[in-house]
Amino acid sequence: xxxxxxYRDDFYLSTAEAVVTAIHxxxxxxxxxxxxxxxxxxxxxxxxxxxxADGSKIVLGQTKHGATKDIIIHVPQEGAAPPALGEKLVLxxxxxxxxxxxxxxxxxxxxxxVCQYPITGAAVGEDESRVDFDMSETIDKDEVTAKMMxxxxxxxxxxxQWITDEELAANPGIVKSKNVxxxxxxxxxxxxxxxxxxxxxxxxxxxxxxxETQEVGAIYIAKIxxxxxxxxxxxxxxxxxxxxx
Numbered sequence: 001x002x003x004x005x006x007y008r009d010d011f012y013l014s015t016a017e018a019v020v021t022a023i024h025x026x027x028x029x030x031x032x033x034x035x036x037x038x039x040x041x042x043x044x045x046x047x048x049x050x051x052x053a054d055g056s057k058i059v060l061g062q063t064k065h066g067a068t069k070d071i072i073i074h075v076p077q078e079g080a081a082p083p084a085l086g087e088k089l090v091l092x093x094x095x096x097x098x099x100x101x102x103x104x105x106x107x108x109x110x111x112x113x114v115c116q117y118p119i120t121g122a123a124v125g126e127d128e129s130r131v132d133f134d135m136s137e138t139i140d141k142d143e144v145t146a147k148m149m150x151x152x153x154x155x156x157x158x159x160x161q162w163i164t165d166e167e168l169a170a171n172p173g174i175v176k177s178k179n180v181x182x183x184x185x186x187x188x189x190x191x192x193x194x195x196x197x198x199x200x201x202x203x204x205x206x207x208x209x210x211x212e213t214q215e216v217g218a219i220y221i222a223k224i225x226x227x228x229x230x231x232x233x234x235x236x237x238x239x240x241x242x243x244x245x
Contacts, residue, residue, distance in 0.1 A: 002070040004033035008190065011102060011208040014095040020087045027082060028073040029058075035091055036063040037098070038072045042122040043105055043207040046098055050074070050083070051090040058083060098208065100126045100238075106158060106209045107148070107219045107236050109192060113201045114147040115139070119177045120231060124207070128222070129236045136230045141221040144234070145241065148219060155214035156195040161202070162188045168204060 003021075006013050013035045022030035029050075039045035045063035052058065061077045076082070083089060105124045108131050112119060121132040168189045192209055194200040210216060220241050225233040237243070 003031060003072045005038075005070075005072060006033055006035045007037050007208060008206070010035075011211075014093040014098065016091050018089055018091055020083045020085055020089065023082055023085060024073065026075075027080070028075050029083065030066075030071065030073060031089070031091075034063075034072055034074070035093055036060070036072065036074060037093075037208055038063045038065045040065060040069070041205060041207050042108075043101060043124040046093050048092045048094040051092060052083065053088065056081070058089075097126060099210075102208045102210050103216045103238075104129045104236070105205075105207045106213065107216050109194060109201060109203070109205070109209070110148045110151045110213065110216065110219075111144070111221075111234060111236060112203070113151065113194070114144050115234070122177075127238065130233055131236070132227065132231055132233045134230055135232050139224065139232075141224050141234075142241065144224075145220040148221075151194075151200065152213050152216050152219070155212050156200050157212055158192065158194050158209050159211070160209075161191045161193055161198070163191060164188055 006016055016033065016035045018031035018033050020029060021032050036046040036048065037043065039062065047060050047062065049060060050058040058080045059077045060074050062075045064073050064075065065071060066073050101124055104126070108122055108124060108129055111131050115133055117133040117135040119131060120134050123130050165187060189204050190206055191202050192205040193202045194213065217238065218240055219236055219238055222235045222237045222244060227233045
């Protein structure tokens with residue numbers, strides 16, 4: 001059964017009501033709808049808890065996809081009492097954690113604007129993220145930081161536009177990632193756009209993001225690592241370079 005993934009249309013939705021539609025042997029829970037983001041595209045899945053009618057909580061350790069992207073499995077922490085099929089639950093995302101990941105994921109997009117090279121890998125974290133580029137050039141991390149912070153302070157809007165799988169196939173140039181497939185297979189693809197009329201950036205991405213670049217806050221490039229002759233790994237952190245001093 002395909003789940004209604006509410007976060008795809010509202011990144012700021014942190015609570016919702018849902019009905020249990022399946023329970024896996026390992027305890028994983030499927031719902032008719034969810035605001036919990038499932039691990040994908042380098043962004044970790046949400047944590048949080050389900051609230052039952054009696055007020056008790058089912059604490060979640062992770063959220064992941066099943067065999068396909070339209071299946072989302074919520075994995076309780078060990079020892080949690082399982083819900084019943086058809087039971088109504090109130091979902092509560094760990095919002096401070098999710099919001100940090102939203103800010104970080106948007107920061108990764110800003111880095112891809114400043115460094116316009118093919119992306120070979122990425123991982124979004126709560127305190128540090130990494131983006132790998134197919135590049136051999138030497139680049140100054142402080143200069144990259146300054147350009148990213150300029151985009152933050154200019155406070156460009158961040159929004160989603162939807163296109164069909166066919167439209168994406170007809171425009172392969174909008175895909176920045178060299179070896180990670182865009183989120184296709186659902187019939188429509190989300191483009192994360194930055195700037196008025198997507199003037200700053202537009203790329204396929206199924207992750208969650210803030211609504212304006214100013215929300216990203218202070219970020220900086222902590223280090224640039226050489227990972228092979230033509231691969232550079234950029235590490236993004238919250239704060240300022242003086243935090244490493």
